[in-house]
Every structure is written in C-alpha cells, then in structure tokens.
Amino acid sequence: MNWPKLDALAAELHARLQRGAFRGLPPVPLDGGNVMEAELMARIVLTDIEDIREWDRTNPTHPTGEQRLRTVGTEVQQLLRLVPAEHDAAG
Numbered sequence: 001m002n003w004p005k006l007d008a009l010a011a012e013l014h015a016r017l018q019r020g021a022f023r024g025l026p027p028v029p030l031d032g033g034n035v036m037e038a039e040l041m042a043r044i045v046l047t048d049i050e051d052i053r054e055w056d057r058t059n060p061t062h063p064t065g066e067q068r069l070r071t072v073g074t075e076v077q078q079l080l081r082l083v084p085a086e087h088d089a090a091g
Contacts, residue, residue, distance in 0.1 A: 001066070001073035003053075009076040010049050017042045021083040028082070038082055045075050 016022065022042050027035035036044075049072055056063045 001069040003069070006049065006069055006073050006076070009073060009080065010046060013042055013076050013079055014046060016080070016083060017046070022079075025082055028079075038079065041075075042079050045072065045079060048072055049076075 017039065022037075022039035025038040028038050028041050029035055052064045052068065052072065
C-alpha cells in the first residue's frame, strides 16, 4: 500500500465518520475474541495513520515499512465495508 492510496482511504473513512455512518453499528470483532465499537475503531485507525505519517516525517531514515502500511490499509478497507458510501446518520 502506498501513501496516496492510504490517504484516499483515510479521507473516505474520515468523511463517513463525520457523517455519523458508524454510529449504532454492531461491534467489530477483534483478535482474541474481543469486540470494539465501530466508531471508536474508525477513530483509532485514523489516529494510527496520523501517527505513522508523523513517524515518517520525523524519522526519514527509518520510514514505515510496506507491511505496516498494508496492515493499516486493510483495517481501513474493513471499516469502509461496514457501511455503504451513501449511508448517513439519518439512515
């Protein structure tokens, strides 16, 4: 996953989050049998992307690896599949 694709996915996730598309969805299953509210998970993933970008900015000689970007990208894609693009809080 490259940064332009991850940025586009993050922008879509942020837009859906701002519309309230994740409110009221069933909890998202996590590893280990735990669950988390979809809205909270979306916020955490967006924060993770910001942290990775900040790391890359402040540590240019040790950029984030492709595997980490791919993992975060997969998390964003999974969240985006929870609600269609046209879904909104009014539903």
